[in-house]
Amino acid sequence: MFSGASSAARNSCSTTDPVRRSDRPDRDSPMTRFLHLPRVAIFVIAVVLVIGVRSAESADRSATQAQSILKKYCVGCHNAKDAEGGLVLATHAGLIKGGETGPAVVAGKVEASLLMKLVERRGKPFMPPKGKRGPRPSEIAVLKAWIAGGAKPFPSSDTPPSLTVPRVPTRGQVRQPVNALVVSPDGSWYAVARTGRVDLLSLPPDPAAKPLVSLSGLPGQVSDLVLSADGRRLVAAAGEPGLFGEARIYDIAVDPRKAGPKQAAKLARTIRGHADSLNTVALSADASLLATGSYDRTIVIWETASGKRRVEMSGHNGPVTDVAFDPRNRFLASASGDRTVKLWNLKTGERLDTFNEPTKGQNTVAVSPDGRFVVAGGIDNRIRAWEITRDGREGTNPVRHSRFAHQAPLLDLHFSTDGRHLVSASEDLSIKIWITDGLGQDRHFPGQSDWPATVALTRDGKSLLVGRLDGTTSALSLADRGKAAEKPVPLAGLAIPRPRNKAVAGKLPETAEAEPNNKPDQATAVMVPGVATGVLAGGSDADLFRFTSKKDESWVIQTRARRDKSPADTRIEILHKDGRPVLRLLLRAVRDSSITFRPIDSRSNQARLENWEEMGLNQFVYMSGEVVKNFRMPQGPDSAMQFYTINGQRHCFFDTSAIAHALDSRVYVVEPHRPGSRLPNNGLPIFPLYFANDDDGRRKIGSDSRVTFTAPANGDYLVRVTDVRGFGGDKYKYRLTIREPRPSFKASIGGRDATIPVGSGQRFTVNVDRIDGYTGPVRFSIEGLPEGFSTTTPVVVQAGHLSAQGVINVAAGTKAPAKEAWKKVQVVARAEIHGKPIEQQVGNLGTLKIGKAPKVIVSLLLDKPGGPDGQTDEKKNPVLVIAPGETITAMLRVNRNGYDGDLKFDVDNLPHGIIVDNIGLSGILVRAKETERQIFITAADWVPETERSIHAVSREEGRQASRPLPFAVRIRKPAAAKSK
Secondary structure: OHHHHHHHHHHHHHHHOOOOOOOOOOOOOHHHHHHHHHHHHHHHHHHHHHHHHHHHHHHHHHHHHHHHHHHHHOOOOEOOOOEHHHOOOOOHHHHHHOEOOEOOOOOOOOOOOHHHHHHOOOOOOOOOOOOOOOOOHHHHHHHHHHHHOOOOOOOOOOOOOOOOOOOOOOOOOOOOOOOEEEEOOOOOEEEEEEEEEEEEEEOOOOOOOOOOEEEEEEEEEOOEEEEOOOOOEEEEEEEEOOOEEEEEEEEEOOOHHHHOHHHHEEEEEEEEEOOOOEEEEEEOOOOOEEEEEEOOOEEEEEEOOOOOEEEEEEOOOOOEEEEEEOOOOOOEEEEEOOOOEEEEOOOOOOEEEEEOOOOOOEEEEEEOOOOOEEEEEEOOOEEEEEEOOOOOOOOOOOEEEEEEOOOOOEEEEEEOOOOOEEEEEEOOOEEEEEEOOOOEEEEEEOOOOOOEEEEEEOOOOOEEEEEEOOOOEEEEEOOOOEOOOOOOOOOOOOOOOOOOOOOOOOOOOEEEOOOOOOOHHHOEEOOOOEEEEEEOOOOOOOEEEEEEEOOOOEEEEEEEOHHHOOOOOEEEEEEEOOOOEOEEEEEEEEEEEEEEOOOEOOOOOEEEEOOHHHOOOOOEEEEOOEEEEEEEOOOOOOOOEEEOEEOOEEOOOOOOOOOOEOOOOEEEEEEEEOOOOOOOOOOOOEEEEEOEEOOOOOOOOOOOOEEEEEOOOOEEEEEEEEEOOOOOOOOOEEEEEEEOOOOEEEEEEEOOOOEEEOOOEEEEEEEEEEEOOOOOOEEEEEEOOOOOEEEOOOEEEOOOOOEEEEEEEEOOOOOOOOHHHHHOOEEEEEEEEOOEEEEEEEEOOOOOEEEOOOOEEEEEEEOOOOOOOEEEOOOOOEEEEEOOOOEEEEEEEEEEOOOOOOEEEEEEOOOOOEEEOOOEOOEEEEOOOOOEEEEEEEEOOOOOOEEEEEEEEEOOOOOOEOOOEEEEEOOOOOOOOOOO
């Protein structure tokens, strides 16, 4: 059939076209066109498909490249969380939509695209900003090509991103650092986090033991582990740096040691989130919530059972290094490389408080088992503890302790189950255990083989597991108390010297120096009590005097030179008989700081100190040999720490002398200890302080010298007298007195003969000049005031203080009394010294006058009469009551009688350690025409129980004072439980 048809066709063709070959089909015939059409179509379609595929691949590649370039240079500032100018360049939709100035890209129109104008710096603002590297010309060409090609959408893929890391040949055995570890509740096994895997092992650790199970395949470093309280759920933190974070949740068998590798741990869920790898994970107490913290500066709370994302917390400006749940789910605590610790609301994700005391990045944070304290540590080598209030709101969580804990950054902190101990691990290759009550060091385990990156206590508290960066793990027995378990107790205060003889000595015997006397064996003998006289020849001349004392006998040793017009500027030192200086105290530094803003001279009574927020009142501060004491905390950002003051100059303690200090000079908060005390090394200096003085630290005898010496043992002692400058000559005379101390005081009163506006009051001041080391309280009583006059009585000058304030008020309608009436007024000062009552008649108030009614009358009242801060005494008078560590309110009320301007007030006579919290450098402000202001009064937690009266005083309009308001510090007693 087919052959016949072909023959007929060939015959037909040959008769019509003799020049064509009879065996070649006619190209123009219908059959030929039909036969050739599929080949052409296939070719064309193939070409079109190839071009289409290549075009699609080119478009996809162009979009991918453009996306990569934008991520590299732009997305850091223009992302969903940080959309500068309202522009989001992380997504194609955000790019096309644009920001505040319109679309960033116009598809197919390079010149009209705002992105290119800014990238090529043809328009402002330049992108990236000045100082940041922008795209290279080749990368700009890619962006242009992508826009010209229609700005196709960025490719999407469900495949997780990954990093391609070249393999680097290794030499020797590769270490597998231990990044984290956890211990099972029964102490039978533990889990160790390493690179890409988690190993479960039996306890106690055995370097040769094989894992019960190895959980492998985790991306990147496994940076943290957390185990639920029942030991049945284990969470590992991992991820790829710069790409994503990943938490894997494993269900753990009841006893992994018996379950076998396949049953010991099973992957229950993988949670992926964040834009960077995870640094930390934490489980809530009931394991219902999981917190993850990442290098991307964010924290996410997840529902553990479902993996559902509940809330995200943003606010750190550095990587989140650690997180910890409050046991009662009130808050989450986080530590960060941005030098802060933050508290977060678990329900809303809102920040509750930020702790700014750390001076460098923080690596670790923990919450005490009772939820009272948050502790953190990091690169500044310190452990800080903040006490958390019931709601944790901002500004209510004070720092209670700050300890210079290690000589290198802290790596981990871990509470014992009962909360009584805290474990710290540090880059200084040591581990320490601290008693949480007071944060005193209990045990020390130095000499670890490498950084102890992670620690964990067994639940019974008998063993401490340590994981190190060299890959080793070990268990430390806590039966071994380790090294340096001493608990040194600093001296509580300054002892008041005790006189030996009741009778005051008459004229003291005098002894003239016998030259040469500049060597111990040449010292001039002096009978004590007695006086020695001498002349400093200058240069290396030193005059030595020998005296004999019994143990614990005290002596006041002082020179008199400048007061007698001598040019000598003396310095005295107390020496052992062989010439060695006598040690007075050991000053152990517990916190370091420095002088900021400006230098201070030898007279200034205040200084701005770095990190003053972690200091406290009554702490000693060591400044290059000088010791001062904190009296008042800074009252704002432009205020300074005020020291205890005498005559307007800072008081130097322990007979040290004031000197000038340069800007940035290092200073230290120190605790005084007795000589010979064993003081554990805390990484800060221990300063020996000797019996010596240049200029009197009490500021009473100018540049003459004075030391109160207590003999440490029976024997002979030397006094060396020199000129501090090395000067000398015939005129450089001095007298050296060695006498018994006579602790006492001299009382006085200021504000005599005052004029007091009727219906108002005026402030007065009582003063105490302390003599020979008396530091106790002094009570001033005012008796015999005429009718219509009232006053604060008694007025108490607190221990160690030099003055206090009271107020005298005149009732409305009071008539001026006769002058004779004022002679009956008595002011008496009373104290007790070594058990003996002392009474001094101070005199009277002079003759007080009654002035006309003022334009403002001030009242200080209970804020809520009958409320929790208000009580009454036995006479039913209102009393403002505060407890140590508490904040209460009071009301300042102003009756305006012709003055409507601003008024500023102070509150006088508050016990030391109690302040008005809402006061500034300009006092408590009552604005123009306002008539009242609520004030907040806060007590430090160490303030003792006391009672006194307080009052308010205006700084304007004649310094009008309110009537005294009874004030009491009382420790709150817990309410008795109600019987059922």
